Amino acid sequence: MTPPNCFHCGEPAPGEPSITLELNNQLKHFCCYGCKAVCETIHSEGLTGFYDFRTEPAVTPRSLTSSELDRIRELDHSLVQESFVSPVKGGQEAQLLIGGITCAACIWLLENHLKKRAGVQSFSVNHTTQRARLVWSQDKAKLSDLLIAIHELGYTARPYQADEVELALKKEHRSMLIRLMLAGVGTAQSMMLAFPLYFDLIDNIGPEFVTFFRWFSLLVATPVIFYSARPFFTNAARDIRSKHLTMDVPVAIAIGLAYLASIWVTVFGGKDVYFESVCMFTFFLLLGRYIEVQARYRAGLTGNALAGFQPTVAARVEGDQTVIIPAHQIQIDDIIRVRPGETLPVDGEIIRGQSTLNEAALTGEYLPETRIPGDRVHAGSVNGENPLDVRVIKAGAQTRLSGILRILDRVQAEKPSVATLADRMAGKFVGRVLILAPLVWIGWWLAGADDAFDITLSVLVVTCPCALSLATPTAITSATVKLRRLGFLPTRGHTLESMNTIDTIIFDKTGTLTRGELSLIDQKAVGSLDETACLKLAAGLEKYSEHPIAQVFHSYASEAIEYVENHLGGGLSGRLGEQNFYIGHKAFIEERLSVPAPASAHHRGMEIWLASDEEWLAIYRLDDEPREDAALAIKTLQAMGMRTILLSGDRSDHVTYIAETLGIKEAIGQASPEQKLAVLENLREEGCHIMMVGDGLNDLPSMAGAGVSVAMGRAADLTQLKADAVLLNGQLMQLVEALKTSRQTRKIIRQNLGWALAYNLSALPLAAAGLVPPWLAAIGMSASSLLVVLNALRLGKAPAPQSYKGNQAVGLQTLS
Amino acid sequence: MEIVFILVPLVLFIVALGVLLFSWAVKTGQYDDLEGPAHRILYDDDKDMIPLEARQPDSDEEPADN
DSSP: OOOOBOTTTOSBOOOSSOEEEEETTEEEEESSHHHHHHHHHHHHTTOTHHHHHOSSOOOOOOOOOHHHHHHHHHTTSHHHHTTTEEEETTEEEEEEEEEOOOSHHHHHHHHHHHHTSTTEEEEEEOTTTOEEEEEEOTTTOOHHHHHHHHHHTTOEEEEOOOOHHHHHHHHHHHHHHHHHHHHHHHHHHHHHHHHHHHTTTTTTTOHHHHHHHHHHHHHHHHHIIIIITHHHHHHHHHHHHTTOOOTHHHHHHHHHHHHHHHHHHHHHOOSOOOHHHHHHHHHHHHHHHHHHHHHHHHHTOOSSTTTTTSOSEEEEEETTEEEEEEGGGOOTTOEEEEOTTOBOOSEEEEEEOOEEEEOHHHHOOOSOEEEOTTOEEOTTOEEOSSOEEEEEEEOGGGSHHHHHHHHHHHHHHHSOOOOOHHHHHHHHHHHHHHHHHHHHHHHHHHTTOTTHHHHHHHHHHHTOTHHHHHHHHHHHHHHHHHHHHHTEEEOSTTHHHHGGGOOEEEEOIIIIIEEEEEEEEEEEEOSSSOHHHHHHHHHHHHTTOOSHHHHHHTTSOOOOOEEEEEETTTEEEEEETTEEEEEEOHHHHHHHOSSOOOOOOOOSSEEEEEEESSSEEEEEEEEEEEOTTHHHHHHHHHHTTOEEEEEOSSOHHHHHHHHHHHTOSEEEOSOOHHHHHHHHHHHHHTTOOEEEEEOSGGGHHHHHHSSEEEEETTSOHHHHHHSSEEETTOOTHHHHHHHHHHHHHHHHHHHHHHHHHHHHHHHHHHHHTTOSOHHHHHHHHHHHHHHHHHHHHGGGOOOOOOOOOOOOOOSOOOOO | OTTHHHHHHHHHHHHHHHHHHHHHHHHTTTTSOSSHHHHHTTOOTTGGGSOGGGSOTTOSSOOOOO
């Protein structure tokens, strides 16, 4: 019989005796006391509706350790609050980033939970961005209490501050939406006004109607041209100045000329006006731009991308006490105190204390290293268990971390901009038409034709590069929308086109091919207790530690062990009833136990032992496992003819092991960020087109150097911001789908361009010969554009998104 | 047909109002979250607002205790 699943988080709840709670006369099972406590809180506040509404199980809650509580308490300090709290009418407003939201019901729960707290004036969570806005009155509640209330429900909350990049993106996103909407409304209105003009409904009424409709069309089109289409004009102006013809140039010329010509006709009389075509053209193009901006906005939602790595405040040791000062005021030779869980703001040397430091940001190594007085430590490392006093050697822009970021900026600045296919064609085509049009006009004028102007206009309209310039963006838009549904988010305009040429894919190891966290791969009971009992003891001990090893055990049901002590670099000890229990490295336990350790076969990964006073109880093997779909993804990519390379900063044996398991033939380990970049540059010189998939800050320079960079969805914020694409759900198989779609996209773009060119080339001579009246030119132009758009839409037909998770929504009740 | 001379400007006036309203909505952040409100409307968290005599007797939900 399978154990019931936890009512709250959906994990198996094998507890013996089982943890249960009676809700509305129904017995519910829980995997741990944390889940039960959350459920009780939810129930006592009358928010049980959460369990009916949710579509995904909640995350397993975790109680806060004392050092985490200290850190939250610190947020009450006014200097700390300076960066993310601003006064509003009747209170203070804080910007928070909420973690652990799995579905919309979580937001409902959080909002209702917080609104019951005293002092909270308003609390709202943005579903898309998981940002929250909290307004509270400082005299009635402390911010830290409110944050703890959020943690009570199993969610996490940390302050965030939007940086300039994000603010700019947000502004761009909003103004783009308004532009798009204006263009859409303008199109509808001007079409309505053009309808009677097109179909000669007005012939039998009178010319005053024609004039009237034209003037009003002009009125409608003007804001569309001057507001909605402005990005095209500014881009075109920029491109002309930098002597680099892109698609924006013909677009701007087409819009501008058609608009001016239509004004001319409106004022001085003539045959036809094209206001509605101009509006529609603008609208279609903006639609593509909007989707691109939206994708970039989503990927750029990073808060202060560096906040996690560069703390804003630091505690300076002055005599016997510490004073909190802003990080930028730190001087060389200051002594600063770094508490457990904090990120180092500077490079320095430990002078007091001993702790483990997680240096993943710099090296990619996921396991913390023990550091003792005299060791050099670097900014961006996260302190583990004990407070450290560090003498500052380098601060601010001199740190190693800043150095890596400078390399990133340099590489990015040197990278040539990608000329898209459409841009290359635009240059040639536009130049020719612009020479031809005046020639046609002069020709017909010399020939004495009365309608030389009309014919010239036809030439311009017929050759309007609408279809040509819509060919690429529409295909890319529709492919982007499809890929986003699958969890692959291209964030740059060129990403999809650049992916065509990719023949080499470089993977980072930790967090990319592997999960980036330890997991329990094997357990064996060697003493008198069975595995379940041992695991509960282990979980009870490890509950008190924040070490990555300990976190493996956090999700298991635990025994209430007391007097737990943390022995740095060794393990933990604690007491249950009359007995002492130990967990940790073999050497650590051997020191405390007279019984010799049982023999254990050599095995990969890390050994953790559990023992009581008298005997060895169990052995646990932990390792950073490859992602479920990694092997399949690598195999498929290789079958597609891709060269796959593993490039990691991690220790070599593990790199080799992972490479062998996944079938990657080339693996390079222990590479520093600079070496990674060097490897990449060598490959590029060999003529490879490289895609780099990574997740850490240490991957950043090499990702910037690659043709296409892909960041994992759980990657460091800055990495996501700088990457060309983000793999939102961490499913590597979506890379395969993305590459396929990119090839398909190229095919569609080719078809579109071919059609647009064929149409333009065949219509041009006819128009120049004066055989195409302007109204037919307009219809032909619209039809060719429409065809291109419809063709592009074929790309959007996505296969049903495949789920590689076996995890289904468990807590869903069948409630009608 | 002369009515057109009044109707068309009228329509444009209303459209202009709509555009202004829309840009106001965008600028005040109402379009920042396009998913949340779609779900929110479905949560019947107003059970305690239903008059006592109108409540369904077999409701499995106790009235909220606030």
